[in-house]
Amino acid sequence: MLQLRDLKKSYRSPDGEVLLVVDVPSFDLEARGQVALEGRSGSGKTTFLNLIAGILKPETGSIVFDGEELVGASESRRDVFRAQHMGYVFQAFHLLGGHTALENVELGMLFGSGVDRAFAEHLLQRLGLADRMRYRPSQLSLGQQQRVALARALANKPKLVLADEPTGSLDVHHAGEALALTRELCAEQGAALLLVSHDHDVLEAFQTRYDLSKLNRAAREVPA
Amino acid sequence: MSLMRGLSSCWRIARRSLRQHALSSAVTVGSAALASGLVMSVFALSAQSREAFSGGETGFDAVLGAKGSELQLVMNTVFHLDTSPGNIPWSLYESAKTDRRVDVALPYAVGDNYQGFRIVGTTEDIFTEFQPREGEHLEFTQGSRAFDPAYREAVIGSVVAQRTGLRVGSKFLATHGVTGAGGPEHPGEYVVVGRLEPTNTPTDRVIWIPIEGIFRMDGHKLTGAGEVYEAQPGEVIPDEHKEISAVMIRTSSSGAGRMLEFEINKGDQATFAWPISESILQVFDKLGWVVLVLEGVALLVVVVAAASILASLYNTMNERRKEFAVLRALGARRHTVFSVIVIESTTIAGLGALFGGIVYFGTFSLAASIVREKTGVVLDVGMLHPALYWTPIGMLGMGALAGLLPAFKAYRTEVATTLAGGGY
Numbered sequence: 001m002l003q004l005r006d007l008k009k010s011y012r013s014p015d016g017e018v019l020l021v022v023d024v025p026s027f028d029l030e031a032r033g034q035v036a037l038e039g040r041s042g043s044g045k046t047t048f049l050n051l052i053a054g055i056l057k058p059e060t061g062s063i064v065f066d067g068e069e070l071v072g073a074s075e076s077r078r079d080v081f082r083a084q085h086m087g088y089v090f091q092a093f094h095l096l097g098g099h100t101a102l103e104n105v106e107l108g109m110l111f112g113s114g115v116d117r118a119f120a121e122h123l124l125q126r127l128g129l130a131d132r133m134r135y136r137p138s139q140l141s142l143g144q145q146q147r148v149a150l151a152r153a154l155a156n157k158p159k160l161v162l163a164d165e166p167t168g169s170l171d172v173h174h175a176g177e178a179l180a181l182t183r184e185l186c187a188e189q190g191a192a193l194l195l196v197s198h199d200h201d202v203l204e205a206f207q208t209r210y211d212l213s214k215l216n217r218a219a220r221e222v223p224a
Numbered sequence: 225m226s227l228m229r230g231l232s233s234c235w236r237i238a239r240r241s242l243r244q245h246a247l248s249s250a251v252t253v254g255s256a257a258l259a260s261g262l263v264m265s266v267f268a269l270s271a272q273s274r275e276a277f278s279g280g281e282t283g284f285d286a287v288l289g290a291k292g293s294e295l296q297l298v299m300n301t302v303f304h305l306d307t308s309p310g311n312i313p314w315s316l317y318e319s320a321k322t323d324r325r326v327d328v329a330l331p332y333a334v335g336d337n338y339q340g341f342r343i344v345g346t347t348e349d350i351f352t353e354f355q356p357r358e359g360e361h362l363e364f365t366q367g368s369r370a371f372d373p374a375y376r377e378a379v380i381g382s383v384v385a386q387r388t389g390l391r392v393g394s395k396f397l398a399t400h401g402v403t404g405a406g407g408p409e410h411p412g413e414y415v416v417v418g419r420l421e422p423t424n425t426p427t428d429r430v431i432w433i434p435i436e437g438i439f440r441m442d443g444h445k446l447t448g449a450g451e452v453y454e455a456q457p458g459e460v461i462p463d464e465h466k467e468i469s470a471v472m473i474r475t476s477s478s479g480a481g482r483m484l485e486f487e488i489n490k491g492d493q494a495t496f497a498w499p500i501s502e503s504i505l506q507v508f509d510k511l512g513w514v515v516l517v518l519e520g521v522a523l524l525v526v527v528v529a530a531a532s533i534l535a536s537l538y539n540t541m542n543e544r545r546k547e548f549a550v551l552r553a554l555g556a557r558r559h560t561v562f563s564v565i566v567i568e569s570t571t572i573a574g575l576g577a578l579f580g581g582i583v584y585f586g587t588f589s590l591a592a593s594i595v596r597e598k599t600g601v602v603l604d605v606g607m608l609h610p611a612l613y614w615t616p617i618g619m620l621g622m623g624a625l626a627g628l629l630p631a632f633k634a635y636r637t638e639v640a641t642t643l644a645g646g647g648y
Contacts, residue, residue, distance in 0.1 A: 083555020099240055
């Protein structure tokens, strides 16, 4: 489903130095597959996920998703593609404070397949938030916010869910619970999961896992 | 994504944002409403006032009066405002009446009032010749009639009836002076025999009596012959002693009007104000710069309102940059977040224009009631003026323009750096 080849991305530092952040020769992910990437600080994990999501554009390389080459696509096309085929769970969740839990989930549908309130409600019910749909993020616990973020990522029925330290803000108990739910829901919805974490408990739950600092040749050049 | 679905998505986000920032949105809508209401009121009021004050020729196209200001003459006889510029001898009325260039001539004598409402002495022809509006005549309410020039009888306008409580059969004493400021009362009661249907013109505020009654009113001294003469009961008043305030004239043609104007105004005995509407228009033309300033100020207020829309949105941009980054991460394109902001600013302006209609209604109604109270001229709040549709359209345009700068800021949101905690 996802094939990455010779992917390179660099930034220019404030003093003008060009800093290579991602240099991945090859990476593949099967449809419905669940893969964990071990990413230490400075390993370029967020940049790597942003490249796959089409939020950032690499200097060179190829990202083929379901047969479509994304690297040469316009920013607008990548936005549409992301809206239709990908979900994103952020470490800080990034729920919108002015929206209720249900409205936040609906935002995940807005730019893709269109709002399906029944499905949004189904996702929240499935995640045990049936009685919290009208709550705003500030009225929810961190664990509940994480579940709303997961529901939002799944709202557009994506083929791939990208999760950047999705349990990083939770305590051990809630992190395990959240991870199980994330994996379960992705499998249930038929979405592949690419999760980045530095938490060994999280990483060990996955059969397929890679060390991003080995996968990304640029990571080895960045001090951890 | 189709255009309609795209707009629907933008509207959905914009609506929630406006709800989230309800207080600042409401304040900005309020300022836009005041601005648009003010613009509509100023433009509609100035246009309608000009039309109302210059449009009513009342069946006459000229006024003959004492040497002096044409405007004062017209204000005094057509709008029953201001003081009379002086009197003219009865002979001028007689001359006008027999002039081939004059179709109708009616004498007016003013100088008294009842509870502030002017008493105008004239002939009973007023009820057939006067036209409150083109083609219309004064109409009596049921059971009332025109005065008999041989008696102390009066016909009252509808506002007089409403405000003073006078009705057919009522008796009253005239007070000296054209205002109700406590002048001495003239002995000799007048009885109301007629009440006129409302005309929505200054006529509604007039009490009509026979002109003979003015001549014979106790205390009135006539100086038409250059010497003081006081009418005695039972004695015919010689014409040379009679004097009147003005003669309302309908000329036979515009050429006749022009000739009379030339002839009379070159002399020093009288003023011939012709055509009536031109005298009023001259005032509006002289005051044109005041109206321009008012209109300019009103338009400036719209610009200020647009600036406040810009400021209120721009000030929220920093706190909202994460929101835009999240939307972009969820697949919103740059032009989508751009559109969200423009829709928000246009919505604020649109709501402002909508509530501006209420402000307009209130402001215009208040102004119209004051104008009616002071002049009898009726301004119609329901009359369509181009400002009533151009202002909302203009407000929407200004709102959209005001949204461009903050929208551009939203457009430039970089997702990766913003979500990572960086700035623009």
